[in-house]
Amino acid sequence: MEPRFSSGLLQGLNSKPKKIPINSRTTRGRRLRNPSSRKPPSLRSSSNRPLSLKQVERVLHEQGANPSMAGRLVGPMKTAVETEAQNRLITEEQMKTAMAIRANSLYSRPLALVQWKAMYKEVYKAKHYQREIENKRVMMALGKEGEALLAKLQEDCHGKFRNKWRRMSWQEKGFAWQRLAIWLMQNDPKLLMEFLIVTIEDQRRPNFTMLIDCLLYLDRFHYADWLQNWRYGTWTYQSFIESVLHPDYWPILSLPHKGIRLYIRRAGSEAVLLGFETVQKRNITMRPETALCFMWRFIEFKDVDRALQALEFIPKLETPDFDLNSEGVNRHCCKLLTLDTVEDNAGERNFKILPRLLEMGVKPDRDMLNVVLSNAFKADHQLGGDILHFMKSHNYKLDSYSYLTLLNDAVTRGDRARIEAFVREITAQEDLRKNPWIASKIFHSHYIFTVKHMDGDADPSGIFYSMLDIYNNVHDIIPLRELTVVPPRYVTRPGGDKIPPSPVALYLILATYFRCQNRLVNVQRIYGRFRELAAEGHPSIAPLVETDHIYNEFLIAFRNSPRGLRSCVQLVEDMLHSSNIIDQNGKAIIAAKPTVRTWTLLMSAFIYNRQPTGANKIREMMNKHHVKFNDVTWNHIINGYANAQKIPETARAIQEMENAGFSIDPYTMKSLRYLRDPERLWVAIEELDESASKIPQAVVTPTDSESPAAGKKQQYEQLIEDGLEKLGTKLKPKL
Structure with a gap:
């Protein structure tokens, strides 16, 4: 049971x-x-x-x-x-x-730290507000000795400066370190990193608080620019943080928690665990922000038990602004619940994390219950319904996250009636109706039921216009007119509060258009326009190039006609050599490269149009450039050989597919039905198994000899051949 x-x-x-x-x-x-x-x-x-x-x-x-x-x-x-x-x-x-x-610190007197804090405060504020330092009286000058040290530092940090630094007394180092660190912080932050590498090598290190201030300054103002990718020799920013702020150096008394949180955020999993164990071993007085920082990183590492251990610090601290039901704690609990799974115990099923949170005293708010609702529907539909009833009965107002979960579940189960009921509820609430994620999901549900599983007796033109009407109710139709997708006779519905289309909405309407009409010239026109607008950084169209989805839809539309093969090859060339795009807001958009699905669709285009030579060349290119085949790729290859009644090649492809770790599935069996003599296939497979060691790993099937065709057909095939040769040339690795 x-x-x-x-x-x-x-x-x-x-x-x-x-x-x-x-x-x-x-x-x-x-x-x-x-x-x-x-x-x-x-x-x-x-x-x-x-x-x-x-x-x-x-x-x-x-x-x-x-x-x-x-x-x-x-x-x-x-x-x-x-x-x-x-x-x-x-x-x-x-x-x-x-x-x-x-x-063992360079500074044993409190006065040194007071002087440092005054200078650091002025430098930090000046950088933050982009202004000059106001209180210049607190700033200590380099002096002649400091300027001489700075010259050596700028000339050869790890040679002349290091040698000089090692010969200095600790009093001289203490006098110079603050001044040099503050100057470098303002004038040469990259050199500051090298300065820190040299000056932490001695037993007498700079004060831990001063080191933390340097790193907090660099992390706050330079992390996104260059610090996150900084390298020097074997050092990376992560390894530098783990070394400089190692828990062995943490002060037993008066621990600077901002620096510890920097260590937690930037260190690796083993280093964070070491820091957590150090806190427990030394009985360090925890702060709520630090405990939540530990919790967040353990969630990232999917370490549920330690994330809960970090959460246990919160009620013990008895901080008024941070109890188990405060906003910050609930946000972290929401993140933790995304890792929740169902476990079986003594004939009962229950979540693994949620009961432990409830036992600790966490009272779920709506955001947490939304995650519970999502987890419940993934585990059991009835349980999902119980959680939904609980939320409604306790007057929790459903938000966009709630309805996205409900719509996802209804689409997965194919429950069209529930989707229509949810749409009516959403339509009555203006904030939900205008939510772009909700709108995209509703649009996606209509696409699944009316387009993807299109009834054979349905009118394709009517389906496209129905989808266009749904799109036009919510989204701005101008991007579609710019792509020349909207027919001139289509009347736009009034409404000035329509939202710009999301990439998902644009993708779905284009996929609908390609499935509802089969004229190659229209697809070629739209693709050309799409490339132009994307290159210009169009705010709605340019984001489509970040994934392979829209390119794959174009490939599917192109392969419906033998005359679309050249366009298929050109599209893959465009993806291979596309550069990143800067949109109108100055944001960089990284263009997607061909994926295994893209290559598989390109191969299938030649298979569907009975061009075995082209299909074999695409397969050679995929092997040459280490594109790993998936089960769909192998099924297309087998389908092509089976359609051509090439028994030995079909048998060899099945054997290679199994050697790659894939087994025969219903799609493979569907392809094998095309064979006129299936018994020969099993004989060929047995022969291959008997002589597997003698079979070369890669065999290219020779093209069947065909009688000379008419001039136009030869010219067309030559154009395809030239395109493939061009694609192969561009794919050669650059030495």
Whole structure:
């Protein structure tokens, strides 16, 4: 018996959210205390005794740091501990690590960080608002020594500058580093990256907060321009972030969370996991934004368990603006629910993620329920109906996402009556009626029912005009007139609030036009006009070149006539040599290259028009340029050989298809019905199996000899041959 869905699912949606108790037993690996239950400690060991100066010196010596730094550390460390101890217990081991990190910094005095923050604030604001620095008094000049260092840096960063930097004392480095970093930030950001590579090599590194500020500045203002693709030697931006902001360098006290979130956003999966484990191991006081940042990356990595672990931090923090039902948390939960799957357990089926969110106390809002609705329809139609009833009964207003899910389900099941009911509901709501995604989906449903599965007795002209009327009710018809698709006699319906057509809407109306009329000259005219408008960056037509869909529709229309073969070859040439397009808004549109479906359609055009030589040449080109055949490609090849009654070639193609990992399917069997002597095929396949090791891997079938044709036919075939030769020449790899 098929497992049924758990009856507790809807009960869980109806239940009140739980409040997770905050105590030491509910936290995983983290001890939390009531802030009012104890006084802030002094700098202390695990036995609560204050650490003396000599004890601090001994700790620094054990950690490999300079003991002479003890006097400078006691005061700032005490202040930091008193702040952190409000929410966490600082262990003796963590104290030692914190001392070592601070002692190994170029800047041990708080004044250095204060000076840096003042300068960085001015530089950041000036860049953000595109203006000059206002408070120039806080800016420190390079000085003669700084200018000399800058000259070496600009001349040979990894040679002369590195050698000079290694010979400098840590006091000299501390004096120069801030000034050079601020100057490079303003004047040469790319050189700043190389400067950071050199200056983080020593044990005494720049202050972690200063390094974070440099990277935050670069990431904010230069990531899209060049930083995301930056490389230097073996360094990439991702590896640089993972190295410079490695969790081993994270301060135990006063962790700068903006920098940690930068690390989480830009690091790889293993590095993010290491950062998450570090937070747990060190009992670092989490912030809601950081917890959600971890959650988002784990969702990207499809690591559901750790995404939920990150979410568990939110209620423990008791932050008023970030509880489990805040907007930011719900948005992350929506993203997480897109990964939800159904699992069977003891004869019942239930979602894997949703019950865990409900147990944590998350109360789904409409956006979350929309994702649940989509998941439910994918798993079970009845469950989808139950979720829909729940949403309506609890007064959740259906939005565009809800109706897209409902329309998708109805189209998948072929339920035309439900689609019409949904369309009536949508038509009554102006905001939904004008939604381009809803309009495209409704248009697509009409295309599926009236065009793609066209009744043999239907009037093609009437079907096209009915689709054109639906299009004209919502979309601007001018792009279609510019493509010369709309007949001159067609009367445009009034209405000044029509939206521009989406690429999907344009594709569907063009596909309808090609299926409802079969005149090659019209298709050739439209294709020529399409190329012109796309090259000009037409706002509605140019986006169509980003995928192969519209090109494939043109190929299907061209192959209906033997005279369209030259147009097929020309279209593939156009795709191969098309350049990117800049639209009227200055946005770059990347033109699509031929896909395996495009190549397969080109081959099928020659097969359908009984041109085996051309089909074989297309197959050679696909092999030469490593186009991987799919099952559709192999079925077209087999269909061509079977139609030509070429038994050995058909058998060989079937064997090659199976060797490529595809099996005979109903489409293959349909092609084999064309064989007049099918028994010979199975004999040929058996012979091939017996002598498989002796058969060459690639055999080109010789063209059947034919009697000389009339002059026009020879001239036409020569034109096709010239086009194929031209295409083959352009496809030769460039050395």
